[in-house]
Amino acid sequence: MPPIRPRTDLETHEVQNQPSAREGGDLWQDDVILRHYASRMGADQGDLASFGRLMGHEDLREAGRVANRITPELQVFDRAGRRIDEVTFHPAYHDLMQAGLEAGYAARPWEDKTGGHTTHAAMVYMMAGVEPGVSCPMTMTYAAVPSLKANAAIAADWTPRLMSRRYDPASRPVWEKSGATLGMAMTEKQGGSDVRANSTVATPDGATGGDEYRLRGHKWFCSAPMCDGFLTLAQAAGGLTCFLVPRWTPDGERNGIQVMRLKDKLGNRANASSEIEYHDAFAWRLGDEGKGVKTIVEMVHHTRLDTAMAPAGLMRAALAEAHWWVKGRSAFQRRLIDQPLMQSVLADMVVELEAATALGLRVAKAYDADSEPDRAFARISVALAKFIANKRCPNFIYEAMECLGGVGYVEESPMPLLYREAPLNSIWEGSGNVICLDILRTLAREPLAGEVLFAELDAATGADRQFDLALKDFKTRWPSIPPEAEARWYTERLAVLLQGATLLQHAPDAIAQAFVATRVAGDRGDVIGSASYADSRVILGRLKV
Ligand SMILES: Cc1cc2nc3c(=O)[nH]c(=O)nc-3n(C[C@H](O)[C@H](O)[C@H](O)COP(=O)(O)OP(=O)(O)OC[C@H]3O[C@@H](n4cnc5c(N)ncnc54)[C@H](O)[C@@H]3O)c2cc1C
Incomplete structure (x- = not known):
């Protein structure tokens, strides 16, 4: 559609100093x-x-x-x-x-x-x-x-x-379709994090001892109920077990999956998150009875990568919008982008975005590698990346919104959509506390995960004295795994150090030094922009298209 050309000269005033809406661009080339x-x-x-x-x-x-x-x-x-x-x-x-x-x-x-x-x-x-x-x-x-x-x-x-790269939204048995999608249904009313409390019951379908079962129970969250099947957990005779529940049974009937209602959510509104019940729904067992968590954790491990990366994308979208606006808007006879305090705010956001993006992709690289140390690194680092990026995201987007002033709070701007989405990736696939406890558990049970993580941190030493000191302090403060009550503090510090290490190894010097000074060494206040960047123009150069 050609862009609308509005009339600027109105009866009572001329519309001035309102940057035009940011139109489509190239999300790769421009970033x-x-x-x-x-x-x-x-x-x-x-x-x-x-x-x-x-x-x-x-x-x-x-x-x-x-x-x-x-x-x-x-x-x-x-x-x-x-x-x-x-x-x-x-x-x-x-x-x-x-x-x-x-x-x-x-x-x-x-x-x-x-x-x-x-x-x-x-x-x-x-x-x-x-x-x-x-x-x-x-x-x-x-x-x-x-x-x-x-x-x-x-x-x-x-x-x-x-893997077909085809989208086939038809509601039909999967063997009649060229492409399929899968959802996940773990969370029940009485407990989401604690999936071992699941009450859905699985009974073998017939006396064959095969992998076909019938499920009876409910799931409190099932996003995307129009998927062709759902990985789900249920209690079988041998304990909590993982199943694939298809939307259509092998004999071509609608499966016994009833969608009770769609959730009225804060954001994520295009996605149909639902409550469902299994009425003797047909299911195939995946893995042995009693090994449900071990089986589905493979899926959780991969969804976690996306929950670690999505907040960086949300932050980027918000910052690009804020940058566009302050370049086109003036106050007190000067463009906002030329005002030193606005530069500090944007520079601080650039530094945060660089850290989230760099660590998210560093973690993804470990998923691509195939060695046991890489797999161990992926397991621990994805939790750290998920925790830190999602804790930063809502406040970051709110600050980007504020750069637009009042118009940022209005639905016509993209900011409300981004802001409503911001808390979500922290809540699902391991809410904040659960992620922190997971990190302690991984360190306790998998010594290799700790070894490769600290090797990555050690490899970044020698480039910045403040980083070296902070890493030393961390090791002195926590010579061993901390008690549960300190898990958030421990995780936050570890995640910030890992972001610092990643930037020291992969970012331009100005970015790595700025991150280490402000986040690792803590030379800043609590809110975005309460920092001093001598070279904020260099940092802002990273936003140039
Ligand atoms: C938009 C959206 C879509 C979703 N889609 C799906 C889906 O498709 N499939 C699905 O299965 N689930 C889905 N979920 C559910 C989500 O995964 C759960 O809400 C999440 O796992 C938390 O479970 P819960 O809500 O039962 O909270 P709880 O498990 O009751 O946790 C409540 C709080 O207690 C904390 N907590 C838990 N244990 C401890 C502890 N030992 N120590 C300290 N604190 C603790 C948690 O961190 C959390 O902050 C979705 C959620 C949302 C919001």
């Missing part, structure tokens, strides 16, 4: 920071260049806005009163799903090419700024692949469809 770290971490720059062009196009950006405004609807019955449990979406939602899946958002990491997870993580980052809700089913489709391996026959049947 110096993303390109810098993605290339250093071995992502596929060709794939990302195409993805950035596609997702930055004004048509898809508009699709994101529409999919958020015109939200999904649940249709429980058809007009004759028969149950259908279908969710309908605006076509804009389908456009985004199709664009993302065809570009390889879910498939790319599992294809026989290098840099898959890093490329995927950069796609997550770009998608987050366009429409974060559609990322949910695409992320779950990506992440489910390794868990399916626990049942070779199911993996052989389903994985090619998950």
Whole structure:
């Protein structure tokens, strides 16, 4: 659509000093920071260049806005009163799903090419700024692949469809479809973090002793209930077990999955998060009875990568908007971007964004590597990256919103969408405390994870005295794993040190030094912008297109 050309000269006044709306652009080419770290971490720059062009196009950006405004609807019955449990979406939602899946958002990491997870993580980052809700089913489709391996026959049947790069939204048995999506249903009313409290019951279907079961119970959160199947946990005779529940049974009937209602959420509005019940729903067992957590944790490990990367994408989108605005707006006879205090605010945000992006992609690189130390590093570092980026994200977006003044608080600006999304990635796939306790557990149970993590930190020493001192202080303060009550403090410090180490090894000097001075050595106040950047212009140069 050609841009609307508004009339500026109105009867009572002339509209002045209001920057035009930021139109579509190229999310890859225009993002110096993303390109810098993605290339250093071995992502596929060709794939990302195409993805950035596609997702930055004004048509898809508009699709994101529409999919958020015109939200999904649940249709429980058809007009004759028969149950259908279908969710309908605006076509804009389908456009985004199709664009993302065809570009390889879910498939790319599992294809026989290098840099898959890093490329995927950069796609997550770009998608987050366009429409974060559609990322949910695409992320779950990506992440489910390794868990399916626990049942070779199911993996052989389903994985090619998950990797097909085709979006087929039809509600039909999966064998009639060219592409499929998968969701996840773990959380129950009585406990989400503590999945061992799950009450859904699984009973073998027939006396064959095979992998077919019937499930009875509920799930309190099931995002994307229009997926073709759901990885779920239920109590079998041998304990908590992982299952794949297809939407259609092998004999071509609607499975006994009833969608009770869609959640009315703070944000993430394009995504149909639902409450469901299993009414003797047909399911295939994945892995042995009693090994449910071990099986589904493979999926959780991969969704966590996306929850660590998405906040960086949200921050980037908010900062790009703020930057655009302050370049075009003046106050007190000077452009906002030329005012020293506004420069400090933006520079401080650039430094934060660099840290989140660099660490997220560094973690993704470990997913791409295949050695046992890399796998151990991925397990611990993804939790650290998820914790720190998500704790920073809401406040960051609020500050970016404030750069726009009043207009940032208005729904026509992209800021409310980003702000509502900001807390989500911290809550799911391990809320803050759970992540911190997970880190302590990993360090206690997997000595290799601690070894590779501290080796990464040690490798960054020698470049900045403040970093070296801070790392020494950390080791003195916590010579061993701390008590639970200190887990947040410990995690925050460790995550900041890891961000510092990553920047010292991969960022331009000005960025690494600024991060170490302000975050690692703590030469700053608590709020964004309460820092002194001698070379804020150099730092702001990272926002230049
Ligand atoms: C938009 C959205 C979409 C979602 N989609 C899905 C989905 O598709 N599938 C799915 O299965 N789930 C989904 N969830 C659910 C989500 O994963 C859970 O809400 C989350 O795991 C937390 O579980 P809970 O809500 O039961 O909170 P609880 O487990 O009750 O936790 C409440 C608080 O207590 C803290 N806590 C827990 N244990 C401890 C402890 N030992 N010490 C200290 N603090 C602790 C937690 O960190 C948290 O802050 C979704 C959630 C949201 C918001």
